[in-house]
Structures are given as structure tokens and as C-alpha cells.
Amino acid sequence: MKYSIIYLTILIGGIALMSSCGKGFLDVAPTNSVNASDAVKTAADARVMINGIMRNMTDASYYGRNFFLYGDAKGGDLTIYSQGRGLDALYTFNHTANSNSFSGFWSVIYNNILQANSLIVNINKLKAGGSTENFDNSLGQALTARALMYFDLVRIYGKSYADNKASYGVPIATEPLSASAQPLRATVEQTYAQIVKDLTDAAPLLAKAKSNGYLNYYGNRSIQARVYLTMGDYAAALQAAEDVITNGGYTLYSPANWVASWRSQFGTESIFELGVFPNESDLGTASLGFYLRRRAHGNSNVLGWFGASDYFLSRLKQDPNDVRWGVMLADEISTTANPRLGACYKYSGSTTLTGDGKATVTAVNIKVIRLSEIYLIAAEAAFPTDKTKAATYLNAIRNRAAALAPATSATVTLDMILDEKSKELFAEGQRYFDMLRLNRTITFNDEILGLTIPTRPKTIDRSFEKTILPIPIGEINANPGIGDQQNPGY
Numbered sequence: 001m002k003y004s005i006i007y008l009t010i011l012i013g014g015i016a017l018m019s020s021c022g023k024g025f026l027d028v029a030p031t032n033s034v035n036a037s038d039a040v041k042t043a044a045d046a047r048v049m050i051n052g053i054m055r056n057m058t059d060a061s062y063y064g065r066n067f068f069l070y071g072d073a074k075g076g077d078l079t080i081y082s083q084g085r086g087l088d089a090l091y092t093f094n095h096t097a098n099s100n101s102f103s104g105f106w107s108v109i110y111n112n113i114l115q116a117n118s119l120i121v122n123i124n125k126l127k128a129g130g131s132t133e134n135f136d137n138s139l140g141q142a143l144t145a146r147a148l149m150y151f152d153l154v155r156i157y158g159k160s161y162a163d164n165k166a167s168y169g170v171p172i173a174t175e176p177l178s179a180s181a182q183p184l185r186a187t188v189e190q191t192y193a194q195i196v197k198d199l200t201d202a203a204p205l206l207a208k209a210k211s212n213g214y215l216n217y218y219g220n221r222s223i224q225a226r227v228y229l230t231m232g233d234y235a236a237a238l239q240a241a242e243d244v245i246t247n248g249g250y251t252l253y254s255p256a257n258w259v260a261s262w263r264s265q266f267g268t269e270s271i272f273e274l275g276v277f278p279n280e281s282d283l284g285t286a287s288l289g290f291y292l293r294r295r296a297h298g299n300s301n302v303l304g305w306f307g308a309s310d311y312f313l314s315r316l317k318q319d320p321n322d323v324r325w326g327v328m329l330a331d332e333i334s335t336t337a338n339p340r341l342g343a344c345y346k347y348s349g350s351t352t353l354t355g356d357g358k359a360t361v362t363a364v365n366i367k368v369i370r371l372s373e374i375y376l377i378a379a380e381a382a383f384p385t386d387k388t389k390a391a392t393y394l395n396a397i398r399n400r401a402a403a404l405a406p407a408t409s410a411t412v413t414l415d416m417i418l419d420e421k422s423k424e425l426f427a428e429g430q431r432y433f434d435m436l437r438l439n440r441t442i443t444f445n446d447e448i449l450g451l452t453i454p455t456r457p458k459t460i461d462r463s464f465e466k467t468i469l470p471i472p473i474g475e476i477n478a479n480p481g482i483g484d485q486q487n488p489g490y
Contacts, residue, residue, distance in 0.1 A: 061104025075431030
């Protein structure tokens with residue numbers, strides 16, 4: 001086998017995730033022992049594969065943990081208390097192709113893309129062959145999920161779209177691949193073109209009704225808003241965001257209900273939320289909630305991996321009564337004289353470790369897209385042309401800090417919008433990508449415990465070579481041509 005992203009042993013149905021009603025899952029035959037065209041015959045078969053795709057997105061190397069930590073540790077909102085506890089390379093940028101490459105991003109996401117490809121190709125064959133089954137919703141979900149996964153990959157491995165869209169993006173595969181296939185990296189621009197195509201092809205196929213644990217039309221439009229904002233197409237980003245805000249049927253949590261929302265599944269703001277279930281997709285001691293808690297809280301295996309930086313806390317301190325303090329708790333370096341609420345409990349359900357209503361506190365759903373993010377995208381997208389609209393969308397989230405004066409068309413700034421996004425989406429994996437696409441300076445809180453970080457400067461912007469990860473050595477060994485396309489600095 002030459003091309004390692006193929007992983008011919010991936011399951012054609014994923015490992016079919018139990019449905020949200022709680023049924024178990026079972027392994028089905030791998031692609032190297034069953035003809036892929038035999039695996040999907042009915043709409044029910046297609047839904048099993050969608051379950052597998054959603055399940056695999058909760059892997060610890062993806063949305064289950066590392067992707068969110070990547071976005072905040074590298075973005076300066078998270079810091080570490082000590083080196084050597086685990087995953088601290090996300091903060092120190094101590095990456096090489098051979099060591100701390102976080103190759104799980106590449107392997108897990110490509111595994112899931114290839115599963116989506118199998119489903120998409122097989123559905124299209126069945127439709128062309130005259131099948132009367134209604135595959136539209138599954139096809140739309142597979143296309144949308146593939147777009148989101150390529151969007152995440154290109155932001156991890158490719159330069160910012162605004163920086164150099166002619167530079168290397170990631171390999172694009174839209175069909176099942178043979179064992180001898182060795183595709184090379186497309187450009188950033190080509191990768192984004194594929195992302196936009198998948199999203200626009202998928203949107204009319206998707207239901208507009210809310211579908212807990214799955215992607216619907218408004219989940220697709222929310223991803224479009226993210227993608228267009230990243231591409232600098234503010235008009236398209238605003239249009240997509242306003243479609244969700246106006247027509248989606250989602251509602252923002254009131255300030256009084258915001259903290260409690262983390263104890264609940266599939267709330268009124270939840271546009272795309274991945275289900276996590278005890279004994280099936282529960283990561284336990286490898287979960288995101290474990291990695292954000294104060295050291296030893298509730299379990300001696302909690303090591304206190306990541307906590308809020310001083311820079312993030314200074315933003316939250318703009319209002320001591322900001323409701324978002326309700327998911328923060330004293331961290332391991334907090335003292336009576338110098339209290340420091342640096343531990344985040346969003347993914348423990350609450351500061352008392354209630355979880356979100358399941359049997360284990362670590363089986364907490366992953367909120368991938370929330371309505372509050374869409375309001376903040378709308379605010380930023382409107383900012384260049386309509387300051388009044390930008391202020392209106394910003395204030396809908398800013399009111400979670402009642403002591404802050406509402407923004408107006410005369411006072412709203414891009415910094416205010418970015419600060420609010422940091423406060424609202426803390427530990428949800430957004431900060432780094434915002435800072436890179438706008439080429440903002442990122443300052444790291446190394447001095448918190450006198451850390452010495454030789455692998456990156458204290459302050460970076462997107463000119464720093466290691467802002468993107470290396471292509472993993474395993475991929476280069478399997479596909480030597482991609483070695484000539486390795487990212488600079490590695």
C-alpha cells in the first residue's frame with residue numbers, strides 16, 4: 001500500500017454509530033473484502049454510513065479533543081502550567097515531521113473523507129441507475145461533512161487564504177482511491193473551490209428542520225459563513241449568516257440561561273452538535289473536558305493540561321459579572337491573595353462536574369457550531385460596509401457582559417468583535433484561525449510560571465513558519481512525491 005490516507009481497512013459504514021436514540025453499533029466489512037457498491041442499497045444503509053461519519057468526527061484527534069485545543073492553545077487563549085504533561089507541543093510549536101506532528105489530524109480526517117467519498121459515489125451510482133430511494137439528505141450531509149473536513153485540513157496544513165492562496169493546500173480526493181494512488185497537494189485556492197462546491201451542491205438536498213446530532217441546511221449555511229469569512233468574501237459570509245439567524249429557528253440563550261446550556265444537549269443555539277455516548281464514543285480520561293479541568297479535580301488522572309491565559313482572562317475581566325465566568329473555576333495556581341479562574345468547565349457540563357445528563361461526566365456532546373458564532377460572523381462580515389448592523393449583531397452577544405456599554409455605529413471596532421468572539425467561543429477552537437486569517441499578532445503567556453520555550457518566539461504572526469503543521473513522515477514514506485511539497489521549516 002503506497003498512499004497512507006487511503007487506509008483500505010476503514011469500514012465502509014464507518015463503525016456504524018448508534019442512532020441518537022441509544023442503540024449500539026457494530027462493525028461491518030472493510031472495503032478490501034466487500035465491494036463498496038454492495039454496501040449501500042437503501043436510504044437506511046446510507047444513514048448507517050452517516051452515523052459512522054458523525055461518530056468518527058468525535059475521535060480524540062479531531063473534534064473530540066485535539067482540534068479545539070489546537071485552536072486555542074496556538075491562538076494564545078490557552079496556556080500550559082508545565083511542560084511534559086501531554087499535548088504541550090500544541091502550545092510550544094515543537095513540531096517536526098517525525099515528532100509531535102499530530103498526524104492524527106491527517107489520518108483520522110482523511111479516513112473519514114474517504115468514507116464520505118464512498119457514500120457519495122455509491123449514492124450517485126444508485127440514483128443514475130434509477131433507484132427510487134430518497135438519498136438526498138444523506139448525500140447532502142456527506143457532501144457538507146466532507147467540505148467541513150477539507151476546510152479544517154487546509155487550515156491546519158495550508159497557509160491562510162488571504163496570505164497565499166497559490167501555495168500548497170491538501171490533496172483532494174472525491175472518489176475512492178486505489179491502493180497505488182499517490183495524489184499530491186492541490187493549492188489552497190483549489191482546496192477552497194472544492195469546499196465551496198461541496199457546500200453549494202449539498203445545500204438544496206438538506207432538510208431545514210433541526211436534526212439533533214446531524215447536519216441540516218442551516219448547519220451547511222453556517223459552515224458557508226465560516227468559509228466565506230475566511231476567504232474574505234464578506235458579502236457571501238453575511239448572506240449565509242443572516243439566512244441562519246433569520247430563518248433557522250434557533251434562538252440565543254439569555255444571559256441567565258447561558259451557563260446552564262452547557263449542562264444540556266442540543267439546546268436552542270446548537271446548530272451542529274456531535275453526540276458523545278457512554279461506552280461508545282466517550283473518551284473518558286482522554287476527553288476534552290478532562291484536559292481543561294483543574295488538576296486532580298474529580299479524578300487523580302486529571303493533570304491540569306491547559307488553562308486560560310492571562311490575556312484571555314483580562315478580556316473576560318472587562319466585566320466581573322460577565323455570565324461566562326460561570327464555566328470557569330480556580331486553577332492550580334490560584335491563591336486566596338491572587339485568585340485565578342483559569343480552568344474551563346464547558347466540556348464537564350458545569351464546575352460541579354454534572355456532565356450534560358448522561359451516565360458519565362466525560363460523555364459530553366461536542367458543540368461544533370453555535371448560533372452565537374453566527375451572530376459574530378455576521379458582525380464581522382457587516383463591519384466593512386454597515387457599522388450599524390455590525391453593532392447590532394455584536395450587541396446580541398455582548399449583552400452577556402451587562403456592564404459593558406452597547407456598541408454603536410460610532411464605537412464598534414473589529415477588535416471589539418474579535419474580543420467578543422474570544423470570550424464567547426473560548427475553548428471551542430476558533431481563536432488561532434481568526435488571528436491567522438487577519439494576520440493579528442499572537443502573544444503567548446509563557447511567563448505565567450516562568451516557562452522557557454525555545455521552539456517559538458513569545459510573539460508570532462502568520463509569517464512564523466510553524467504556524468502550519470508538517471506533513472507527517474508516515475504520509476511522506478507512503479507517498480514520496482508529497483515529501484517535495486513539505487511545508488516550509490520542516
